[in-house]
Amino acid sequence: MIFRALFLVGLMTLTAYVGYKGWKMYEFNQLTSQERANILVATPIEGKYSLTDHNGQRVTEQTYSGRHTLIFFGYTWCPDVCPTLLTDIAFIMDELGEASDKVVPLFISVDPERDTVSVLKEYVGEFHPGIVGLTGSLDDVAAAAKSFRVGYGKVVMDPADPEDYSMSHSADLFLMGPDGKPVKQYRFGVDAEALVKDIQAVLTDG
């Protein structure tokens, strides 16, 4: 009797669980209009850079030719937006599985004064081993940002503590093709699962 009751409870739970998963799948296929609006065909940017990677090697967009790159600008003292995007990128890389070999995520620092090569390496590595952190001189970073039409700037929140400044920066995610040309641009706020889907589609289309 007790078994029967337990079994019934179990069955009900299982049904609820399957229903819940099904609903999640449905939701995943239904992008919100906001999300649709946030997935853009890339704006005509040049997307060139000459920076130092987190292993101390000089790199340019040609270094990664033959692979897609997934690029965004941020800084390691960033509490909210950057860790959110980096977590999403780690999720995307995991979800892409084998196809992630064709994608190099690049995190370009807009705060090279604090983001040294070694800090960057430790920082991005803890999100995902595939993510590469790029930094450089103030001029290197400014040139890269300009080439992506990315705005950024230093913001001192507390005048009594100018060292603890924050950086404002574009939170767009750029998907560049194997030829280094822009393919897609994602505004902040697109769900990570939607990003996976969209990037998968790009990778399959060639």
Next chain:
Amino acid sequence: MKKFFMLTVVSLTLVLATAGTVFATEYKVGELTISDVWSRASPSVAKAGAVYMTITNNGAMMDMISGIKTSMAGKAMVHESKMVDGVMKMEHAMHVMIKPGEALTMEPGGFHVMLMKLTGELTDGTSFPLTIEFKNAGSVELTVNVKKK
């Protein structure tokens, strides 16, 4: 019968797991309810962090966050990440109101409790205390769960 039993065990485990995520801890202070309190796990080199939560005002009076303290940070205050001309900016939100019958949702890319001068590491699966004080409702100690997402 044994098969049914196994199925039951598996299902009950699922119930408990689901219940754990659905009925997460809620805090009540005065007419306010606070739920979904979490902080994103960050690399050990991270210098700053963010805490998110939802504060619902069930009362008839406006309330306001008047102070935040935590042993995890030298400084903690409410910030808002805002998109201005395509650039994400953080602003110090000085007077954060929780209107009667409404909820203030702090989530990634918006309002957050900014943790500056971290005193410890935001390691996945750990938790730390945070005291939030409201002008009317008074103060309450929350347990912040650190997780990846």
